[in-house]
Amino acid sequence: xxxxxxxxxxxxxxxxxxxxxxxxxRFNLDxxxxxxxxxxxxxxxxxxxxxxxxxxxxxxxxxxxxxxKGRFSISRDYSKNLVLLQKNGLKPDDTAVYYCxxxxxxxxxxxxxxxxxxxxxxxxxxxxxxxxxx
Numbered sequence: 523x524x525x526x527x528x529x530x531x532x533x534x535x536x537x538x539x540x541x542x543x544x545x546x547x548r549f550n551l552d553x554x555x556x557x558x559x560x561x562x563x564x565x566x567x568x569x570x571x572x573x574x575x576x577x578x579x580x581x582x583x584x585x586x587x588x589x590x591k592g593r594f595s596i597s598r599d600y601s602k603n604l605v606l607l608q609k610n611g612l613k614p615d616d617t618a619v620y621y622c623x624x625x626x627x628x629x630x631x632x633x634x635x636x637x638x639x640x641x642x643x644x645x646x647x648x649x650x651x652x653x654x655x656x
Contacts, residue, residue: 524549524645526556526622531650534612542607542650544622551598552576555630556605558596559639560618560652569635570620571596573605575628585630612654619649 530542544556553575561567573596574583584596593611598604605622623643625634634642 524624524626526624526645526647528620528622528647528650531620531652533653533655535656536613536654538612538654539608539610540612540652541609542620542622542652544605544607544647545603551603551605551624552600553628554624555627557623557625557630557635557639557643558605558607558620559623559643560616560620562615562618565618567621567638567640569637569639570594571607572630572632572635573598574630583630585632585635587635609652612652614654617652617654619651621649622647 526544526546528544534540555572555574557572558570559567560570569587572585586594595608597606623639623646625642626644
C-alpha cells in the first residue's frame with residue numbers, strides 16, 4: 523500500500539517562497555510519476571505539476587501547468603526519496619491545500635493536470651496547507 527506524505531506548508535507573505543515535499547515511507551518514488559494538485563477554498567481541485575518517474579536519476583521530465591510556469595517548479599531529491607514543489611513569488615491566490623498524488627504510472631499525463639485528478643490518481647497524500655497573507 524503506497525502512502526504519500528506531504529510537508530512544508532505554512533503561512534507566507536505575498537512575494538515569498540515555500541518548498542513543499544512529498545515522500546513515501548517504505549516506498550521508492552523514483553520510478554513513479556508524482557503530481558501535485560491544490561484546492562483553494564470554494565474552488566475545485568486543480569493540477570499544478572508532475573514529475574515523471576525515471577529509471578536513472580536525472581531522466582525525470584517535469585511538467586508545470588502553464589499559468590504557474592516561472593513561479594513554480596518541481597524536482598526530486600533521489601537521495602531522500604522526495605518530490606519537491608518550489609513555489610516563488612507567492613500570491614494570495616496560491617492559498618490552498620496542496621496534495622501530492624500518483625497514478626502509479628511512470629510517465630506524466632499532462633491531461634491529468636487539466637482536471638481535478640480525482641478520476642485518474644490512484645493515491646493521494648493527506649494534504650498540506652499553504653496560506654499566503656500579509
